[in-house]
Amino acid sequence: MFLGVDIGSSSSKAVILNNQREVLSTAVINTGTGTRGPEKAVATALEQAELITSDIEYTVVTGYGRITYDKADRQITEISCHGRGAFFLAPQAKTIIDIGGQDAKIIRLDNNGRIENFVMNEKCAAGTGRFLEVMARILDCGIGELSDLSLRTTKELAISSTCTVFAESEVISQLAAGAAKEDVAQGAHRSVANRIAGLAARIGVRQKVVMTGGVALNASMVACLAQEIGHEITVLPMSQVVGALGAALYAVES
Amino acid sequence: MKHLLSLIAELETAALNPIKTLKKTMDTSKKSAVGCFPYYTPDELVYAAGFIPVGLWGGQTDIKLADTYLQSFCCSIMRENMEQGMRGQYDFLSAIIIPTYCDTLKCICENWKVAVPQVPLIPMVYPQNRKIQAGIDYLVSEYKRVQEILEDLSGEKVTEESLASSFALYEEYRKAMREFTAMAVHYPITINAKTRQLIIKAAYFMDKKDYVPQLQELCRSLSALPYEKFAGKKVVMTGIMAEPAGLLDIFVQNNVAVAADDLADSSRQFRLESSRGNTVYEKMACRIADQCGCSLLFDAEKERGQLLVDLVKDTGSDGIVVAMMKFCDPEEFDYPIYKKELEAANIPILYLEIEQKMDSLEQIRTRVQSFIEMLG
Numbered sequence: 258m259f260l261g262v263d264i265g266s267s268s269s270k271a272v273i274l275n276n277q278r279e280v281l282s283t284a285v286i287n288t289g290t291g292t293r294g295p296e297k298a299v300a301t302a303l304e305q306a307e308l309i310t311s312d313i314e315y316t317v318v319t320g321y322g323r324i325t326y327d328k329a330d331r332q333i334t335e336i337s338c339h340g341r342g343a344f345f346l347a348p349q350a351k352t353i354i355d356i357g358g359q360d361a362k363i364i365r366l367d368n369n370g371r372i373e374n375f376v377m378n379e380k381c382a383a384g385t386g387r388f389l390e391v392m393a394r395i396l397d398c399g400i401g402e403l404s405d406l407s408l409r410t411t412k413e414l415a416i417s418s419t420c421t422v423f424a425e426s427e428v429i430s431q432l433a434a435g436a437a438k439e440d441v442a443q444g445a446h447r448s449v450a451n452r453i454a455g456l457a458a459r460i461g462v463r464q465k466v467v468m469t470g471g472v473a474l475n476a477s478m479v480a481c482l483a484q485e486i487g488h489e490i491t492v493l494p495m496s497q498v499v500g501a502l503g504a505a506l507y508a509v510e511s
Numbered sequence: 512m513k514h515l516l517s518l519i520a521e522l523e524t525a526a527l528n529p530i531k532t533l534k535k536t537m538d539t540s541k542k543s544a545v546g547c548f549p550y551y552t553p554d555e556l557v558y559a560a561g562f563i564p565v566g567l568w569g570g571q572t573d574i575k576l577a578d579t580y581l582q583s584f585c586c587s588i589m590r591e592n593m594e595q596g597m598r599g600q601y602d603f604l605s606a607i608i609i610p611t612y613c614d615t616l617k618c619i620c621e622n623w624k625v626a627v628p629q630v631p632l633i634p635m636v637y638p639q640n641r642k643i644q645a646g647i648d649y650l651v652s653e654y655k656r657v658q659e660i661l662e663d664l665s666g667e668k669v670t671e672e673s674l675a676s677s678f679a680l681y682e683e684y685r686k687a688m689r690e691f692t693a694m695a696v697h698y699p700i701t702i703n704a705k706t707r708q709l710i711i712k713a714a715y716f717m718d719k720k721d722y723v724p725q726l727q728e729l730c731r732s733l734s735a736l737p738y739e740k741f742a743g744k745k746v747v748m749t750g751i752m753a754e755p756a757g758l759l760d761i762f763v764q765n766n767v768a769v770a771a772d773d774l775a776d777s778s779r780q781f782r783l784e785s786s787r788g789n790t791v792y793e794k795m796a797c798r799i800a801d802q803c804g805c806s807l808l809f810d811a812e813k814e815r816g817q818l819l820v821d822l823v824k825d826t827g828s829d830g831i832v833v834a835m836m837k838f839c840d841p842e843e844f845d846y847p848i849y850k851k852e853l854e855a856a857n858i859p860i861l862y863l864e865i866e867q868k869m870d871s872l873e874q875i876r877t878r879v880q881s882f883i884e885m886l887g
Contacts, residue, residue, distance in 0.1 A: 324873075334881040336877070336881035337884045360874065371885075372881075372885040375885065376862070379864055379874075
């Protein structure tokens with residue numbers, strides 16, 4: 258059995274594969290690097306597959322917390338693992354958009370699934386899941402509700418600040434001036450979409466475009482992004498664990 | 512090998528301890544020092560006037576005082592230099608020379624006079640139209656003006672002989688640097704990315720009269736060894752500098768060697784040999800006129816892209832790493848132009864946005880490692 262662990266900034270994911278590359282279990286724990294999240298994710302995945310630690314032949318770790326995780330045989334970056342996982346699930350994929358809790362990545366693949374180019378956001382919360390989390394807090398809703406709220410918009414409202422901290426002040430001012438929460442939520446999604454589209458333009462977007470990462474579960478975000486980049490976006494099944502899946506595939510190949 | 516390693520360690524130590532190295536240089540030579548801001552300054556004149564020219568390329572100090580003059584969206588090298596000046600860390604310098612290559616450097620001249628009045632400022636204006644005769648004539652007149660100020664400071668006249676001798680020493684230094692960087696390509700394990708940088712950097716704080724023989728001896732010892740087999744990847748670096756300090760450690764950890772560079776604080780300083788001009792002043796001015804591919808020097812032909820393509824091909828490198836100094840307009844303006852040329856030549860590019868002081872390098876680590884994984 259082969260284990261892939263993806264330790265992000267805000268969540269930990271684990272995937273277990275067998276020799277035939279069949280997924281035996283997946284786990285997502287909503288705490289990331291520096292917490293017990295990785296251990297819990299691995300324990301959950303093992304439990305679901307009815308396995309114990311010694312059943313694992315090889316482990317590959319990826320993600321922001323990969324360097325400090327000492328229970329893996331090998332560490333590989335999340336760029337390579339997302340590329341590998343996405344190609345496995347969608348062999349026609351040429352562009353992968355991954356929006357995580359703390360960073361955003363655009364990865365371009367060639368016809369054989371090899372990474373041609375990639376780009377990441379700079380060290381800033383703009384254009385990441387963190388931006389949406391901050392917006393959800395101001396709008397007094399859960400991160401899971403933000404998408405539905407946004408889809409009920411009736412009026413276009415722009416959030417012009419790129420910086421998350423400035424955007425927070427801007428949104429508070431707009432709410433104080435009577436703006437509807439639904440419109441603000443939609444504005445927040447468009448703000449992230451704008452940022453990601455700008456990033457994607459740096460390396461160019463080619464069909465088929467797929468989206469991975471936790472933010473891919475947000476339907477409003479996917480719609481805004483598709484509109485901004487001018488391409489249809491396919492959300493991969495198991496989008497949240499694509500990085501861990503890629504890591505597990507590397508583990509099988511190792 | 513032991514001798515070589517000790518020569519390397521000596522220069523690395525000199526680069527890692529700039530103040531200590533400079534104080535030692537000043538004590539040994541019994542000379543005072545003049546600070547030279549980026550990117551090009553007439554170091555030969557400074558030396559001929561009896562001073563040690565010292566390169567001021569920022570540092571890793573926390574910014575507190577400099578915020579008064581240079582906000583967080585200004586070049587981090589200039590913020591660092593201003594901070595250190597305001598903290599009194601440059602008080603031992605007899606003067607500083609600030610050339611006006613970019614908007615920040617232009618503004619900093621006025622700031623310095625108010626913020627660091629205890630360290631005399633010598634501003635220097637370089638001609639935008641550097642290649643035409645009027646530009647060369649103008650630059651010669653600037654050199655002569657700066658020379659007079661330096662003479663007043665030192666009380667020592669710069670003679671034709673002292674200037675010629677200083678220029679010859681600097682030409683020898685530049686030649687030795689070119690030989691070293693050309694040779695280092697073949698020894699990427701002994702002269703890894705970090706070591707290469709430190710050896711180059713040590714020259715900023717040493718008397719060239721002492722540095723050059725040390726470097727030449729290092730090259731002699733190196734050339735006695737067989738070429739090293741290297742399993743990692745070789746890259747060309749371009750930008751202002753390969754800092755913060757931990758950046759090249761990440762290269763070494765990922766088995767990445769710097770085969771050649773187009774960095775403002777490294778090869779751009781020495782890659783051009785003086786080839787024309789009748790007087791020393793003209794030779795100095797022509798070196799500026801003939802320099803190509805530098806974002807800080809107006810280049811109507813935009814030669815940087817081809818220069819980078821050639822560097823990659825000549826050194827058999829696997830790709831280019833762009834060390835983009837945050838908020839450096841001249842470098843940012845060049846990027847889309849040479850990026851297009853590199854892409855047309857199918858050269859993989861890694862773009863890293865850097866500042867001199869970065870608290871976390873984890874994102875850079877992921878980018879470098881991903882780039883290497885992508886290269887296969």
